Amino acid sequence: MSESATTEVIRTEGLVKRFGAVTALNGVSLYLRQGEVLGLVGDNGAGKSTLIKILTGFLQPDEGRIFIDGREVRLRSVSHARSLGIETVYQDLALVNELSVYHNMFLKRETLLNPLPLLNNWRMRRLAREYLQSMGVNIPSVDTEVAQLSGGQRQSIAIARAVYSQARILLLDEPLAAMGAKEGSLIMNLIRTLKSESQVSIIMIAHNYAQVLEICDRVNLLQHGRIALDKPAGQTSVEELTELVMREYRAGANQRQQPLAGR
Amino acid sequence: MAENVLSAPPVQTEPEPTPERPNPWLRVARLFLRQREASIVVVAIALIIYFQFSNQAFLSTQNIRTLSQFVAATAIISAGEVMLLICGEIDLSVGQVYALAPFIMYFANQAGLPLLVGLILGLIVCALVGLFNGLITVMLKVPSFITTLGTLFLINGLTLTISQGFPVLTPSEGLINEILGHASYSEIIWAIAITVVMQIVLSWTRWGLHTVATGGNLLGASEVGVNVARIKIGNFMLCSVLGGFAGILEAFRITSIDPLAGGTDIMFMAVAGAVIGGTALTGGLGTIVGAFLGTLVLSILRDGFTLLGVSAFTFDIILGAAILVAMILNVRLRLWREAGRE
Ligand SMILES: Nc1ncnc2c1ncn2[C@@H]1O[C@H](COP(=O)(O)OP(=O)(O)OP(=O)(O)O)[C@@H](O)[C@H]1O
Numbered sequence: 001m002s003e004s005a006t007t008e009v010i011r012t013e014g015l016v017k018r019f020g021a022v023t024a025l026n027g028v029s030l031y032l033r034q035g036e037v038l039g040l041v042g043d044n045g046a047g048k049s050t051l052i053k054i055l056t057g058f059l060q061p062d063e064g065r066i067f068i069d070g071r072e073v074r075l076r077s078v079s080h081a082r083s084l085g086i087e088t089v090y091q092d093l094a095l096v097n098e099l100s101v102y103h104n105m106f107l108k109r110e111t112l113l114n115p116l117p118l119l120n121n122w123r124m125r126r127l128a129r130e131y132l133q134s135m136g137v138n139i140p141s142v143d144t145e146v147a148q149l150s151g152g153q154r155q156s157i158a159i160a161r162a163v164y165s166q167a168r169i170l171l172l173d174e175p176l177a178a179m180g181a182k183e184g185s186l187i188m189n190l191i192r193t194l195k196s197e198s199q200v201s202i203i204m205i206a207h208n209y210a211q212v213l214e215i216c217d218r219v220n221l222l223q224h225g226r227i228a229l230d231k232p233a234g235q236t237s238v239e240e241l242t243e244l245v246m247r248e249y250r251a252g253a254n255q256r257q258q259p260l261a262g263r
Numbered sequence: 264m265a266e267n268v269l270s271a272p273p274v275q276t277e278p279e280p281t282p283e284r285p286n287p288w289l290r291v292a293r294l295f296l297r298q299r300e301a302s303i304v305v306v307a308i309a310l311i312i313y314f315q316f317s318n319q320a321f322l323s324t325q326n327i328r329t330l331s332q333f334v335a336a337t338a339i340i341s342a343g344e345v346m347l348l349i350c351g352e353i354d355l356s357v358g359q360v361y362a363l364a365p366f367i368m369y370f371a372n373q374a375g376l377p378l379l380v381g382l383i384l385g386l387i388v389c390a391l392v393g394l395f396n397g398l399i400t401v402m403l404k405v406p407s408f409i410t411t412l413g414t415l416f417l418i419n420g421l422t423l424t425i426s427q428g429f430p431v432l433t434p435s436e437g438l439i440n441e442i443l444g445h446a447s448y449s450e451i452i453w454a455i456a457i458t459v460v461m462q463i464v465l466s467w468t469r470w471g472l473h474t475v476a477t478g479g480n481l482l483g484a485s486e487v488g489v490n491v492a493r494i495k496i497g498n499f500m501l502c503s504v505l506g507g508f509a510g511i512l513e514a515f516r517i518t519s520i521d522p523l524a525g526g527t528d529i530m531f532m533a534v535a536g537a538v539i540g541g542t543a544l545t546g547g548l549g550t551i552v553g554a555f556l557g558t559l560v561l562s563i564l565r566d567g568f569t570l571l572g573v574s575a576f577t578f579d580i581i582l583g584a585a586i587l588v589a590m591i592l593n594v595r596l597r598l599w600r601e602a603g604r605e
């Protein structure tokens with residue numbers, strides 16, 4: 001990781017995104033280095049998910065520029081971002097309960113029985129089984145409907161799906177949310193495996209500062225649509241991050257213009 | 264009576280423990296009952312047996328032909344509605360499209376075009392109606408229930424206007440008429456073929472997978488990159504085209520074209536058949552084969568009660584009750600199946 005630490009895979013400059021009267025992002029400039037795990041923290045409604053959705057081509061920014069591997073791009077769609085190696089695990093996981101594990105894993109990248117336009121279910125089933133096994137994801141069977149999996153299993157499937165297509169850049173929106181200690185550590189291990197084994201660079205959103213500091217190389221704090229802090233994980237602490245957020249909160253309590261956004 | 268068949272626990276577990284080898288018949292029975300369509304097959308068979316015992320004429324060649332005609336057109340429409348219901352939408356106007364399509368074919372033929380060209384023109388108009396429904400629903404975010412209620416009246420008025428309210432004779436070109444509905448069993452053969460093809464589309468193609476994904480998790484599917492607008496609009500078009508095709512087949516069969524054919528009656532039958540066959544009105548779940556079987560059950564009920572001399576009024580009461588019972592059983596069976604998986 002260290003020899004390639006200078007290459008930037010993502011850089012954004014002054015990203016702005018408005019939803020009607022709400023300015024979700026107000027000039028976000030950040031960067032992600034090759035092989036790095038960047039932790040993105042911030043209060044509810046700070047704009048973290050919005051930032052991720054822009055980087056994955058799902059939303060288009062109102063202003064600002066995006067550079068992938070040093071080249072400026074306008075991410076037109078999810079498929080476009082995917083073709084550049086960017087994969088996302090959304091906060092809502094984007095899994096379809098009614099479909100099996102392997103259909104979910106291959107959604108939008110199905111393999112076909114060429115030249116017939118029919119799904120090659122056997123191949124997808126086998127590949128999904130092998131891949132999940134190699135990643136240490138424990139599920140009863142790849143034929144199981146996703147509705148019947150636990151939160152941790154669902155999260156693992158969503159991550160596995162993103163990584164499977166040789167993603168170079170992985171965006172994880174709260175992969176540890178609503179997860180028990182055991183399932184949380186399962187996901188943490190999964191991320192660690194990715195970090196050690198592959199060339200993938202990761203941006204990870206989380207609310208638990210301790211977990212962020214434990215697994216990330218660097219931390220960015222997003223406040224009111226801007227990056228308010230950017231430090232290597234070793235040079236900041238849970239206390240500092242908490243203090244920054246609380247100070248903002250107290251200041252905001254005096255002159256609250258924006259209501260706290262729920263989820 | 265359908266109740267008794269299904270409310271009995273489908274797999275009898277013996278009180279004495281049979282540890283190693285369970286009865287192979289039980290295994291087959293259990294496997295069968297895990298299938299979504301199983302309950303509806305059981306109901307259909309039970310109804311056939313009941314009506315055959317009540318009236319020997321039920322399984323006569325004559326009546327089987329009548330039954331197949333009841334089923335065919337509705338089942339074709341049902342296939343289209345299932346695709347729409349799975350992706351979370353509904354088309355109420357399909358019964359009016361059913362009446363419009365043969366008129367387009369008729370007037371094209373009157374204008375000197377070959378019958379087959381007229382037929383294709385009719386289907387293109389249907390596709391345009393579907394496109395209109397889809398665009399209004401997806402782009403302007405009007406619920407499809409409302410959009411298609413609007414087109415229901417619109418198309419009905421259009422058909423009445425161009426036909427001036429009078430039925431016409433279906434043009435005849437011999438073999439084409441025979442193949443497209445006039446020959447005894449040609450309509451049901453079309454219905455079965457369409458059911459098979461659409462079931463393959465639903466469970467074995469990208470289009471089908473993306474349709475389920477769209478209905479199961481709209482936001483999630485679009486986040487993954489599924490073009491949910493395209494899927495929905497496409498299924499609106501598909502449903503309209505199938506509706507128009509069913510109308511054309513029926514016009515060939517009865518050799519006349521009626522501006523008041525089909526209507527909400529056949530549309531509700533098709534939706535009811537789909538729902539009885541296990542399609543969820545909430546999206547994400549359903550099968551074409553199930554819808555065919557659901558339509559079959561409705562047709563058996565209608566035909567059977569007609570043979571028994573039950574009046575149309577009574578039939579509606581029974582139909583309503585049958586839909587409710589089928590829905591309740593469907594929900595119960597699904598819960599039971601899910602519990603059985605653990
Ligand atoms: N599609 C949308 N339409 C309107 N407003 C939106 C939309 N998406 C996000 N917002 C608003 O933008 C702001 C930022 O939302 P975002 O989801 O990015 O926050 P977040 O940092 O991910 O919060 P959380 O920690 O709760 O997930 C919020 O005020 C939210 O209400």
Ligand SMILES: [Mg+2]
Nearest residue numbers: 048049091173
């Ligand atoms: Mg969020």
